[in-house]
Amino acid sequence: WDVGALNSIGCIVRLSPEKGLGFLLGAWKKIMKEYPNLSLHIYGHGTYKEYYEELVRCLGIADSVRFEGTYTPITGIDEIASRHKIFIQPSLFESIPNALLELILRKRMVVATNVGGIPEIISPNSGFLIESGSTDQIYVALKNILDNEKDSKQKAVDIYNGTRSVYCYAKNIEAVCNVFSEYSK
Numbered sequence: 001w002d003v004g005a006l007n008s009i010g011c012i013v014r015l016s017p018e019k020g021l022g023f024l025l026g027a028w029k030k031i032m033k034e035y036p037n038l039s040l041h042i043y044g045h046g047t048y049k050e051y052y053e054e055l056v057r058c059l060g061i062a063d064s065v066r067f068e069g070t071y072t073p074i075t076g077i078d079e080i081a082s083r084h085k086i087f088i089q090p091s092l093f094e095s096i097p098n099a100l101l102e103l104i105l106r107k108r109m110v111v112a113t114n115v116g117g118i119p120e121i122i123s124p125n126s127g128f129l130i131e132s133g134s135t136d137q138i139y140v141a142l143k144n145i146l147d148n149e150k151d152s153k154q155k156a157v158d159i160y161n162g163t164r165s166v167y168c169y170a171k172n173i174e175a176v177c178n179v180f181s182e183y184s185k
Helices: 021-034 049-059 078-081 098-105 135-147 148-160 165-183
Strands: 010-013 039-043 063-071 086-089 108-112 127-130
Touching: 010 063, 021 039, 021 049, 021 135, 049 063, 078 098, 078 108, 086 098, 098 108, 108 135, 127 135
Parallel strands: 010 039, 010 086, 039 063, 086 108, 108 127
Antiparallel strands: none
């Protein structure tokens, strides 16, 4: 796993208002003023795609935001995870998003909102929790990662090498799978 420059950020999200993408895009405008060489890659689809594309144009960030569309379930996540070291999940409300679980298990650094079941799978040792609905919180989290790139790289390496407690959540995931297995009989 290359720990070079943190030059692109991924976001796997349904293109709908409850997923908080508008807040991420607002924060991205601020980030672009300080880090003009970054790019944001949004994976997903939804009925609000045209709205978000127009918002990106209006905010003047179209050169740095790419709508990547959907990916092949199960196998496509590997390709996406290999493209980015950092992922952001800006949901306003959520249960436990599968994409987030998949990224954590692939040892990616994640910034996610403190909603629903997300705090059960993210800790300071495996990613960054932020409050939902706040462009400022998204901006500050990303800026901290980028301003402290050396520390962020080390945290990402620690997560990747398993020296941070990312796998303590494997038991939670296993428990959820056991519940599904028990009730699907």
